[in-house]
Amino acid sequence: MKLDSKIPQGPLSDKWTDYKDHLKLVAPNNRPKIDIIVVGTGLAGASAAASLGEMGYNVKAFCFQDSPRRAHSIAAQGGINAAKNYQNDGDSIYRLFYDTIKGGDYRSREANVHRLAEVSGNIIDQCVSQGVPFAREYGGMLDNRSFGGVQVQRTFYAAGQTGQQLLLGAYSALSRQIGLGHVKMFSRHEMLDLVKVDGKARGIIARNLVTGELERHSAHAVVIASGGYGNVYFLSTNAMGSNVTASWKVHKQGAAFANPCFVQIHPTCIPVHGTNQAKLTLMSESLRNSGRIWVPKKKEDAEAVRNGSLKPTQIAEEDRDYYLERRYPAFGNLVPRDVASRAAKEVCDEGLGIEANDTNEGVYLDFSSEIKSKGKEVAYAQGNHDPNEEETIKLGKQWIEEKYGNLFAMYEKITDENPYETPMKIYPAVHYTMGGVWVDYNLQSTIPGCFVAGEANFSDHGANRLGASALMQGLADGYFVLPYTVSNYLADDIRTGKISTDSPEFAQAESNVKATIDKFLNNNGTKSVDHFHKRLGLVMWNKVGMARNEKGLKEAIEEIGQIRDEFYKDVYVPGTSDELNPELEKALRVADFLELGQLMAMDALQRNESCGGHFRNEYQDAEGETLRDDEKFSFVSAWEYKGQDTTKAELHKEELKYEFIKIAARNYK
Amino acid sequence: MSAAKNINITLKIWRQKNADSKGNIETYKLDNVSTASSFLEMLDQLNEQLINERKEPVAFDHDCREGICGMCSLYINGRAHGPETGTTTCQLHMRKFNDGDTIFIEPWRSKAFPVVKDLVVDRSAFDRIQQAGGFVSVNTSGNTIDANSIPIPKDDADKAFMAAACIGCGACVASCKNGSAMLFVGAKVSQYALLPQGKVEATQRVQNMVRQMDEEGFGNCTNTGACEVECPKGISLENIARMNREYLKSSF
Numbered sequence: 001m002k003l004d005s006k007i008p009q010g011p012l013s014d015k016w017t018d019y020k021d022h023l024k025l026v027a028p029n030n031r032p033k034i035d036i037i038v039v040g041t042g043l044a045g046a047s048a049a050a051s052l053g054e055m056g057y058n059v060k061a062f063c064f065q066d067s068p069r070r071a072h073s074i075a076a077q078g079g080i081n082a083a084k085n086y087q088n089d090g091d092s093i094y095r096l097f098y099d100t101i102k103g104g105d106y107r108s109r110e111a112n113v114h115r116l117a118e119v120s121g122n123i124i125d126q127c128v129s130q131g132v133p134f135a136r137e138y139g140g141m142l143d144n145r146s147f148g149g150v151q152v153q154r155t156f157y158a159a160g161q162t163g164q165q166l167l168l169g170a171y172s173a174l175s176r177q178i179g180l181g182h183v184k185m186f187s188r189h190e191m192l193d194l195v196k197v198d199g200k201a202r203g204i205i206a207r208n209l210v211t212g213e214l215e216r217h218s219a220h221a222v223v224i225a226s227g228g229y230g231n232v233y234f235l236s237t238n239a240m241g242s243n244v245t246a247s248w249k250v251h252k253q254g255a256a257f258a259n260p261c262f263v264q265i266h267p268t269c270i271p272v273h274g275t276n277q278a279k280l281t282l283m284s285e286s287l288r289n290s291g292r293i294w295v296p297k298k299k300e301d302a303e304a305v306r307n308g309s310l311k312p313t314q315i316a317e318e319d320r321d322y323y324l325e326r327r328y329p330a331f332g333n334l335v336p337r338d339v340a341s342r343a344a345k346e347v348c349d350e351g352l353g354i355e356a357n358d359t360n361e362g363v364y365l366d367f368s369s370e371i372k373s374k375g376k377e378v379a380y381a382q383g384n385h386d387p388n389e390e391e392t393i394k395l396g397k398q399w400i401e402e403k404y405g406n407l408f409a410m411y412e413k414i415t416d417e418n419p420y421e422t423p424m425k426i427y428p429a430v431h432y433t434m435g436g437v438w439v440d441y442n443l444q445s446t447i448p449g450c451f452v453a454g455e456a457n458f459s460d461h462g463a464n465r466l467g468a469s470a471l472m473q474g475l476a477d478g479y480f481v482l483p484y485t486v487s488n489y490l491a492d493d494i495r496t497g498k499i500s501t502d503s504p505e506f507a508q509a510e511s512n513v514k515a516t517i518d519k520f521l522n523n524n525g526t527k528s529v530d531h532f533h534k535r536l537g538l539v540m541w542n543k544v545g546m547a548r549n550e551k552g553l554k555e556a557i558e559e560i561g562q563i564r565d566e567f568y569k570d571v572y573v574p575g576t577s578d579e580l581n582p583e584l585e586k587a588l589r590v591a592d593f594l595e596l597g598q599l600m601a602m603d604a605l606q607r608n609e610s611c612g613g614h615f616r617n618e619y620q621d622a623e624g625e626t627l628r629d630d631e632k633f634s635f636v637s638a639w640e641y642k643g644q645d646t647t648k649a650e651l652h653k654e655e656l657k658y659e660f661i662k663i664a665a666r667n668y669k
Numbered sequence: 670m671s672a673a674k675n676i677n678i679t680l681k682i683w684r685q686k687n688a689d690s691k692g693n694i695e696t697y698k699l700d701n702v703s704t705a706s707s708f709l710e711m712l713d714q715l716n717e718q719l720i721n722e723r724k725e726p727v728a729f730d731h732d733c734r735e736g737i738c739g740m741c742s743l744y745i746n747g748r749a750h751g752p753e754t755g756t757t758t759c760q761l762h763m764r765k766f767n768d769g770d771t772i773f774i775e776p777w778r779s780k781a782f783p784v785v786k787d788l789v790v791d792r793s794a795f796d797r798i799q800q801a802g803g804f805v806s807v808n809t810s811g812n813t814i815d816a817n818s819i820p821i822p823k824d825d826a827d828k829a830f831m832a833a834a835c836i837g838c839g840a841c842v843a844s845c846k847n848g849s850a851m852l853f854v855g856a857k858v859s860q861y862a863l864l865p866q867g868k869v870e871a872t873q874r875v876q877n878m879v880r881q882m883d884e885e886g887f888g889n890c891t892n893t894g895a896c897e898v899e900c901p902k903g904i905s906l907e908n909i910a911r912m913n914r915e916y917l918k919s920s921f
Contacts, residue, residue, distance in 0.1 A: 047809065050809055051809045054809060065732055065738070066730060066740060066789075066791070066792060067739075067793065067795065067796050067837065069739070069837055070739060072733060072738070074733065074737050074738050075733045075735050084816070084817075119811065122811030123811070124816045125811060126810075126811050126813060128816040128866065129813040129814070129866055130804070130866070131804075131805045131867045133827075133829040133830035133833050134816075135826070136821055137823065139820060140820025140821050140822055140823065141817050141820060142816055158830055158833075159830065161737065163737075164737055164834070165830070168833060172803055172804035172805070173804060175796065175803060176804040176806065178796075178800045179800035185796070187796070210785055237735075239734070239738065240731055240733075240734060273705040273706075274703050274705055276706050276710050276713065277710065278707070278710050279734045281734075281735055282735075308672075409755075410735070413756060413762065414707075414762070416764060483809075528717055528721070530713075530717060572720065574725055574726065575725060579687065579786065580687075580728055580785060580786045582726070582728055583720070583726060
């Protein structure tokens with residue numbers, strides 16, 4: 001396998017412009033002769049399908065949900081970054097680029113990240129023109145807020161529902177193209193294999209989830225935008241249906257899978273409540289603009305709040321440890337996600353956790369200081385320069401409600417506690433996967449004609465993603481990168497004609513999928529799919545989670561292999577193949593997670609350094625901060641599939657070259 | 670937090686093999702349900718029990734479980750998304766129920782939302798309404814004007830956002846005695862009507878969306894207001910009034 005990143009020559013800020021100017025085009029009269037498949041309808045998939053349809057290509061779009069509007073991009077809360085510098089606080093394309101590279105702990109490509117920063121402003125322009133109702137100031141201008149790992153205000157938002165508004169914007173563009181007949185939509189369909197003809201991606205096998213029918217769909221190019229693989233941990237902030245299957249099938253067909261061990265554990269999620277829990281809920285990072293994170297200084301106080309004999313509001317200021325403000329004074333509560341998550345784990349490991357669950361894991365996110373200071377600000381703005389405490393707190397709560405009302409309401413529904421009165425309890429949870437299918441500068445995988453966009457690819461976030469950058473990347477890929485690079489690829493296909501689905505390649509792929517489905521339905525085991533998924537998740541969380549070490553990773557590789565063997569022997573999948581069968585859908589997805597999980601552990605094991613979301617106990621400095629090894633590990637690990645026993649996978653390396661910025665220790669102190 | 674405890678419940682659930690078959694209510698006993706569980710985690714627990722008994726699990730739609738994707742539905746004890754107002758089924762928790770309760774669970778009931786299986790219905794009619802006009806006809810080139818070049822009064826932006834907060838779950842239709850989709854369509858029409866970017870095609874949009882809505886077989890609005898009460902996102906009836914005004918305007 002040869003990894004060619006195809007990064008264009010020339011000065012950093014000119015690369016994308018020059019490159020675009022020289023890409024091949026497909027003339028408008030030829031585009032309707034060309035078919036493109038897009039799998040997934042989140043920000044990347046919907047924007048890609050809409051843009052390619054608008055250009056005149058014949059697009060087929062697929063999603064497993066009942067409507068493209070439900071893709072999990074919709075759940076993104078906090079915002080989207082763009083280097084507009086509307087707040088006049090010194091922001092620029094270069095700063096957004098620099099913050100993203102540094103935030104990713106110097107494990108991403110300069111050229112890709114710079115392109116992302118370049119198009120970030122266009123995204124906001126585009127969305128506003130589509131009628132996306134971003135938050136505004138009283139003067140009618142767009143409002144911004146700050147996110148972790150940066151010192152400017154560049155995050156655009158729509159209350160705590162930014163992902164929803166952006167996705168509905170992309171969905172509206174997609175709907176327009178469906179209405180015009182340029183895109184044909186296949187909802188409740190799941191891609192179960194990629195079909196290659198003469199080495200090129202030429203179609204997919206999809207299952208109609210309502211009728212169970214297996215369908216052959218051909219195309220001249222296939223775009224995978226099926227999201228991340230956080231659900232390998234069973235418990236995550238991902239949607240229940242989020243899965244790795246489309247990406248993994250592409251990997252099995254020869255696409256390299258990059259940096260699988262780079263997983264983002266988000267610091268502010270609602271702690272686990274019990275063994276029947278199905279998923280975890282995120283509380284937006286934007287809350288760290290206003291909330292202060294702390295635990296009790298004394299273990300006895302932590303124990304007392306856990307058993308209910310002490311309320312957090314009764315703990316005196318001097319008995320609280322605002323550990324992020326103490327350790328990282330320059331960024332305080334707004335350190336990047338990986339740093340905040342590890343710090344929470346450390347204080348809980350010391351016995352200072354405050355949640356009354358099995359593991360005692362939880363810390364406080366406290367809004368009382370902000371309620372007081374904002375209440376005072378509002379009172380002053382209203383002409384009251386001497387507000388009493390009651391007035392101040394009332395106004396402060398109103399201010400908080402306007403900014404974060406939906407998040408506070410959601411928290412109260414889930415936990416039955418009122419966060420206006422008592423601090424929120426939070427703990428890190430699996431949220432986003434930086435790793436994914438390896439792609440070159442064109443977002444093309446190592447399979448010609450197979451492009452991968454959004455969270456499904458590995459491209460822009462290195463070892464840690466900054467808040468509000470996922471939405472930016474999804475839309476950048478779909479609106480502003482793929483339309484150019486896919487066209488460039490398709491320029492050679494204008495004479496190819498329709499791809500037949502009667503070829504042996506399609507027949508073989510379909511019969512393989514059918515055999516797998518039949519095997520599950522006839523397996524007649526004794527345990528449910530969830531039983532195995534939960535066991536896998538526990539191994540992943542404990543041994544391939546926030547802190548990893550050689551011993552644990554070796555055990556994980558072994559244990560996941562055993563769970564996989566048992567799964568194939570003993571899983572019970574009820575129902576038939578010719579109906580809506582959610583258990584069968586889960587079985588097919590978990591089968592892929594059971595291979596991926598092992599690869600993640602192997603990737604973490606070979607990376608003998610700590611960087612971003614990948615923390616190895618063996619590699620930390622005296623203060624417990626990550627210790628990168630740039631000499632040996634400044635590369636993208638790209639794995640080649642060598643069969644279901646993932647331990648046989650072969651590692652390839654793409655060296656990362658930093659030509660334009662100086663690689664440095666990542667310091668948020 | 671009120672301490673979680675375990676309760677035992679009886680479930681009466683609509684079972685229907687597929688769109689063509691006749692359905693019926695089945696009864697299930699479920700013990701040891703934690704009151705900290707969400708309603709859908711309770712259904713997960715039921716399905717685990719059914720699988721262990723070699724019975725067919727209950728099919729229901731769900732995905733994000735954060736109250737935002739709009740995929741979950743369910744008529745619970747005669748109310749869309751259950752007894753809590755402003756709450757989707759996935760955000761409903763078992764602490765709202767008592768030990769010994771009997772809970773009825775049915776799919777959305779509406780001609781325009783045919784049952785697919787058990788509690789799963791087909792809401793693709795909403796997609797088709799959106800395809801008829803729920804967009805601004807702007808190409809995705811990114812070469813539009815600067816995002817701040819048209820100031821939008823905060824009040825308009827906020828109102829547009831509140832209308833755009835609709836999650837397309839269909840509770841409004843399911844709750845309406847007429848099976849009307851006016852709240853859903855009104856919210857989308859309003860979002861665009863309130864913003865300068867949407868005003869250009871306002872006439873065509875409302876005509877096209879309303880035509881599609883009628884073709885899909887949704888009923889008309891008689892201002893009962895059940896939709897607003899049951900909407901998990903608190904979409905206001907004002908949006909229906911605004912759509913009617915837009916529709917009238919567009920007819921001249």
